[in-house]
Amino acid sequence: GAVVSQHPSWVICKSGTSVKIECRSLDFQATTMFWYRQFPKQSLMLMATSNEGSKATYEQGVEKDKFLINHASLTLSTLTVTSAHPEDSSFYICSATTTGTPEGPQHFGDGTRLSIL
Amino acid sequence: AQSVAQPEDQVNVAEGNPLTVKCTYSVSGNPYLFWYVQYPNRGLQFLLKYITGDNLVKGSYGFEAEFNKSQTSFHLKKPSALVSDSALYFCAVRDRNNAGNMLTFGGGTRLMVKP
Numbered sequence: 594g595a596v597v598s599q600h601p602s603w604v605i606c607k608s609g610t611s612v613k614i615e616c617r618s619l620d621f622q623a624t625t626m627f628w629y630r631q632f633p634k635q636s637l638m639l640m641a642t643s644n645e646g647s648k649a650t651y652e653q654g655v656e657k658d659k660f661l662i663n664h665a666s667l668t669l670s671t672l673t674v675t676s677a678h679p680e681d682s683s684f685y686i687c688s689a690t691t692t693g694t695p696e697g698p699q700h701f702g703d704g705t706r707l708s709i710l
Numbered sequence: 711a712q713s714v715a716q717p718e719d720q721v722n723v724a725e726g727n728p729l730t731v732k733c734t735y736s737v738s739g740n741p742y743l744f745w746y747v748q749y750p751n752r753g754l755q756f757l758l759k760y761i762t763g764d765n766l767v768k769g770s771y772g773f774e775a776e777f778n779k780s781q782t783s784f785h786l787k788k789p790s791a792l793v794s795d796s797a798l799y800f801c802a803v804r805d806r807n808n809a810g811n812m813l814t815f816g817g818g819t820r821l822m823v824k825p
Contacts, residue, residue, distance in 0.1 A: 599753065627812070636800065636817045637754075686753050696742055696761045699813055701753035 595621050597689050599702025607710055608679060614672045614705045616687030622667040623689035627699065628660070631684040643670050677709045712737040714803050716816035723791045723823055731786040731819045733775075733801030743784040744802040744813065745775055754800060760784060771795070791823045 596619040604612055616626055624645050629637040641662050643649040649662035659681075661673040670689075674681055684706050688699040713736045723729045735741055742761055746754040758769025765777040775786045784801060801816040 597753075602751075634820075636815050639812070642812065684751075688754075696759070698744055698746075698756040698759055700756070701746075703753045704751065706751060 595689075595700040597623075597687065597700045597702040599687050599705055601705060602703060603706045603708075605708045605710065606677065609676055610709075612674045612677055612707060614674075614685055614687070614707075616670045616672070616689065616702050618668045618689045618700070621689075621691060621700075623670070623691065624667060625690050626664055626670040627688045627690075628662060628670075628672050629686045629688070631686060631704075633684075637686060640672075674707065677707070679709045682707055682709045712741075712803050712805050712814045714801050714814055714816035716799075716801055716819045718819050719817075720820040720822060723821070725793050725823050725825050726790050729788050729791045729795070729821065729823070731799050731801075731821060733784045733786065733816055734782050735784060735801070735803040736782060737803055737805045738807075740806045742804040742806060743775075743777060744804075745769065745773070745784075745786050746800045746802065748798040748800065748818075757786070757799075791821075793823050793825055796821055796823045 598617045600615045626643045628640045631637050639652050640655045641649045641651045643662050643664040645664050645667050651657045664670040684704050686704040688701045690699045715734045744759045745757040748754050758767050760767050760777045768774045773788050799819050802813040804813050
């Protein structure tokens with residue numbers, strides 16, 4: 594089946610550090626990738642939609658200068674949390690899909706737990 | 711606009727008993743419906759989907775779901791619950807006309823299966 598790899602799985606860093614999270618589709622070409630944020634015991638909040646080769650589309654209230662998304666290839670998207678602060682601590686999850694197959698499920702990475710001290 | 715409601719934050723069931731996790735949806739057109747499961751500190755795993763055809767859909771780990779168009783529901787069911795089924799379950803919907811493939815998730819339901 595379709596596999597999405599997300600790395601790292603856990604990050605602990607000091608306030609002010611920038612953190613990069615990678616999302617890779619291992620066995621399929623992901624024309625569209627999604628980045629979510631999940632707070633404890635809550636649902637997923639869509640942050641942005643990323644299409645290969647174009648700028649990401651951010652959801653309302655998500656700071657694009659704070660959360661930089663790059664989707665330079667059909668198998669890799671990255672999320673960089675710039676100058677992270679404690680309030681950015683959260684569980685970040687990516688998913689991938691192939692545009693043109695709306696009946697297909699999204700395939701999710703295992704998430705990245707980000708803890709900012 | 712599309713939305714999903716999971717009216718129960720938590721469902722408790724004894725091992726061996728049947729379980730139901732409820733989901734209702736709202737879309738402007740016809741829906742694609744999905745169920746996902748999330749274990750602690752993990753991403754979401756796909757369980758099953760409804761695209762078209764038979765209203766009863768069978769998925770992974772013995773789970774099934776029934777699409778009911780008149781009630782706009784897609785409840786998840788399993789005839790006999792296992793302790794290992796304890797997890798967080800999410801229902802999701804996508805409008806068939808949504809070219810962006812964006813899913814809308816419900817708030818999640820925590821399933822607790824007790825021995």
